[in-house]
Amino acid sequence: MPLRQDIKKVLVIGSGPIIIGQAAEFDYAGTQACRALKEEGLEVVLVNSNPATIMTDKAMADHVYIEPLNIDVVKRIIEIEKPDSVLSTLGGQTGLTFSMQLAKEGFLDSHNVKLLGANPLTIDKAEDRQMFKDTMEKIGEPCAPSLVVRNIEDGVAFARKIGYPVVLRPAYTLGGSGGGIAHNPEQCAEILENGLRLSRVGQVLVERCIAGWKEIEYEVMRDGAGNVITVCNMENIDPVGVHTGDSIVVAPSQTLGDKEYQMLRTSALNIISELGITGGCNVQYALNPDSFEYCVIEVNPRVSRSSALASKATGYPIAKVAAKIALGYTLDEIRNAVTKKTYASFEPMLDYCVVKMPRLPFDKFISAKRTLGTQMKATGEVMSICTNFEGALMKAIRSLEQHVDCLLSYDFTDLSDEELTEELSRVDDMRIWRIAEALRRGFTYEHIHDITRIDFWFIDKLAILVEMEDALKAVGAGEKQLTVELLTEAKRIEYPDNVIARLTGISQEEIKKLRYHNDIRAVYKMVDTCAAEFAAETPYYYSCFGGFNEAEQTGGRKKVLVLGSGPIRIGQGIEFDFCSVHSTWAFSREGYETIIINNNPETVSTDFDIADKLYFEPLTPEDVESIVDIEKPDGAVVQFGGQTAIKLTEALMKMGVPILGTAAEDVDAAEDRERFDAILEQCNIPRPAGHTVFTAEEAKEAANKLGYPVLVRPSYVLGGQGMQIAISDEDIDEFIGIINQIAQEHPILVDKYIMGKEIEVDAICDGTDILIPGIMQHIERTGIHSGDSISVYPAQDISQHNIDTIVDYTEKLARALHVKGMINIQFIVDGDDVYIIEVNPRSSRTVPYISKVTGIPIVPLATQIICGHTIRELGYQPGLQPAADYIAIKMPVFSFEKIRGADISLGPEMKSTGECLGIARTFNEALYKAFEGAGIRLPKYRKMIMSVRHSDQEEAVDIARRFAAVGYQIFATRGTARTLNKNGVKAYEIRKLEQESPNILDLVLGHQIDLIIDIPAQGAERSHDGFIIRRNAIETGVNVLTSLDTANALVTSLENRAKELTLIDIATVKNA
Secondary structure: OOOOOOOOEEEEEOOOOOEOOEOOHHHHHHHHHHHHHHHOOOEEEEEOOOOOOHHHOOOOOOEEEOOOOOHHHHHHHHHHHOOOEEEOOOOHHHHHHHHHHHHHHOHHHHOOOEEEOOOHHHHHHHHOHHHHHHHHHHOOOOOOOEEEEOOHHHHHHHHHHHOOOEEEEEOOOOOOOOOEEEOOHHHHHHHHHHHHHHOOOOOEEEEEOOOOOEEEEEEEEEOOOOOEEEEEEEEEOOOOOOOHHHOOEEEOOOOOOHHHHHHHHHHHHHHHHHHOOOEEEEEEEEEOOOOOOEEEEEEEOOOOHHHHHHHHHHOOOHHHHHHHHHOOOOHHHOEOOOOOOOEOOOOOEOOOEEEEEEEOHHHOOOOOOOEOOOOOOOOEEEEEEEOOHHHHHHHHHHHOOOOOOOOOOOOOOOOOHHHHHHHHOOOEOOHHHHHHHHHHOOOOHHHHHHHHOOOHHHHHHHHHHHHHHHHHHHHHOOOOOOOHHHHHHHHHOOOOHHHHHHHHOOOHHHHHHHHHHOOOOEEEEEOOOEOOOOOOOOOEEEEEEOOOOOOOOOOOOOEEEEEOOOOOEOOEOOHHHHHHHHHHHHHHHOOOEEEEEEOOOOOHHHOOOOOOEEEEOOOOHHHHHHHHHHHOOOEEEOOOOHHHHHOOHHHHHHOOOOEOOOOHHHHHHHHOHHHHHHHHHHHOOOOOOEEEEOOHHHHHHHHHHHOOOEEEEEOOOOOOOOOEEEOOHHHHHHHHHHHHHOOOOOOEEEEEOOOOEEEEEEEEEEOOOEEEOOEEEEOOOOOOOHHHOOEEEOOOOOOHHHHHHHHHHHHHHHHHOOOEEEEEEEEEEEOOEEEEEEEEOOOOOOHHHHHHHHOOOHHHHHHHHHOOOOOOOOOOOOEEOOOOOOEEEEEEEOOHHHOOOOOOOOOOOOOOOEEEEEEEOOHHHHHHHHHHHOOOOOOOOOEEEEEEOHHHHHHHHHHHHHHHHOOOEEEEOHHHHHHHHHOOOOEEEOEOOOOOOOEHHHHHHOOOOOEEEEEOOOOOOOOHHHHHHHHHHHHOOOEEEOOHHHHHHHHHHHHOOOOOOOOOEHHHOOOO
């Protein structure tokens, strides 16, 4: 069936801000779908609250609403835009939930809007736990024994009946939020209480725990005519019990016999046919490793995280095909975009092995529990491809950028055999390193398998990697020679040169020479979806050693290498992918051949048709050099890939690749303290007084000279890692200890800490002129990382004199640093004084948001300037651009409830995972929308708790008075309560943690509190009480603010609750 004639205008619902459990994979799917719809000539309307992604770019849809995702907004947009259909299966759980709600209320019918891609009954059969069980029973598919409960007593009773351990899963939540495994009645009751609160429908599924079985996933497609195919099957190395998003995943499955593979494939196709899903669908199975018994864990009737992985692993564009199926096409009518010859009804076949590893945020949350369970914790993931599993695993490990490069990276040598045996049963992110240590000590495969339940096949592969370590160590000890055979085998399983050098004691240069002399070089194979049965036309490559090179060296056009930003992590998110994609498109328009290197499967930059060539490789000097040897690019661009790309600058120069844009020399001048100070002096620009030190002693001396408080931080970091405010010598000792854990060859900076307004500017410079799209102001004062503060454009309360100074300093600095392309500068404004905090001559995380709200395409302009154009030639007037006639507020979004034990108080170290945007004609409405988009929906119970450090209590009185005026009942700790009552604000005093019940914790756990304002004392002596209260608040869903400025903003938004939201279509924003 060709295209349905009754579809002309489609509404696509996005997935909102990036949180743990719902990351960039839905943006990748949504972007691909929007492009597929536009390809068919349809008008596309998009709603999504996330300003950081390429999906909300005006190139993607005809109408773009970056508005809070709630039911009222979606209804208003349907009323304004009058679409004839809505596509709901590509925006993750968010889009699905909204469309269901609208369909059930009858809103879609009354406005003549069709639901594409899924019907409510189908979705209920997959999502509603009870209907799902009934459907599975009907077609004879086995499920684990389970019961849906609505209260704690029933749950505990059923658990007793089926026996512990049991798994608890709340209905309609994402990434396993609120779920867990309980081993006894106490745990069961605790998880149930939390889960019932989080579930939208107040249901929790209690089921028999099948932990230890193999976890297998199938990605399947079905069209409206009932044709079904499997795109890919995947196997988790970790057995059932670890969320698939936190598992190491292998595709295609490695340990299934043909009978098991076919049995599960048949089952998956039966399920999708019975449910009647049209489009993509993901089925998860548990398979008993000792028999052919299996059971269905769950079915996602939408594009999911695994679909992004399956797409990148096979080259089969699942989201694009799903969008076309929704429009009425069948699989045998859609051409496969990779081969351009076969059709989408052709099942992909793989002649290589793909490994996905999760990127977990424990480096940001040192105090957090590292254990992994059914609740997802990863912020992002990396994927690698190789002809063998060992090689793919080694490549994935070094792609993580977590200072790991082989199985020796974590050291467990100090454990005794008993301790190691005990440690093996711990399920966390270091598990495979522990298994490697056990293998070095000669533990048997049986012993390791009995404890971890990981398949023998994987343990054997880890043993092969350990054997290679031993062989290389033997060379180092002089017992063996490094023969050509040994080197060839080491490279076949992807041992990097630096690890070989470290183990053998031979210099890295020597090893490289020996490789080149014997022609042991990386060759590139193409990902072609059909095991080379048909020629593929999209150059999408992975490397391996040995075999024939399929990457042809192309000539004719100038060639540019765009370095991606690797896995998504806190501090370096999806924003840099937005920049990489835009710069790639701009280079293509300038007539360049573009080559992307990246290893993140969930982003748009690794989609098969963004660049002329895509290399799916780790971003390390050696891996990049192998590509440079074959491609011989005319230049590389590093200013768009965050810190990952910047770190490769020196290596690229050594390879003789010119760095396009700002010279490496000047990037270094901005990072190097002394050279930067010299530039500031030359330009006559003040900065907070400071010193560069190497030891704790020097740091204390510097701090006493400057006078406390001071800011202590390592140089060369992104996302404020390791940055702290110190108020005493003890603090400095503690912080330097933490900084040195992060391996520090660079010096440490100690600065005077100034409280003032923090201002941020992104600018473009062409060597002479500069262009400033707009000035942003942070609501929180200095001392909170810019990525975690609420940011307002245009800046609200700085004088014209401040603005002139900021523009003047920006011009001087951009010229002094010879910036070609982008620069990001952070200032402190204190009265009439303007100081500089830091300068980054690269794109920053605010670029996507500022481009969208000013309508100035910053990244394409910067790219054209890198190619030699000037600002004037491109039709822009240099200097600060006129401010827009509306206000945009960027609000950070956190995922604290997912990471148990993380401290949530904000400081100079970045902790947010995503952001959303509030945009309106007035400041108050924009603020209200921003809070709404971030999910802070108040008031509910109108009760709040305040606990403020002594120095800030005066300021807190006014804020408390305003909360009281909006109808809040205020509880406060002793000191705060006395100050409030003395100033005429009624506050009830509550007992501290260590005092007898009822104390502050009982109040928090009583589920009657909306909000806690907790301003902890500065420095290392931060009270442990505050930490416990903030944690418990987050885990019971109470909003916690740790800055008075944020509290002030929130009360302003409550005082001005808008009756009617005005909606702004940013695709119509025009600016010179």
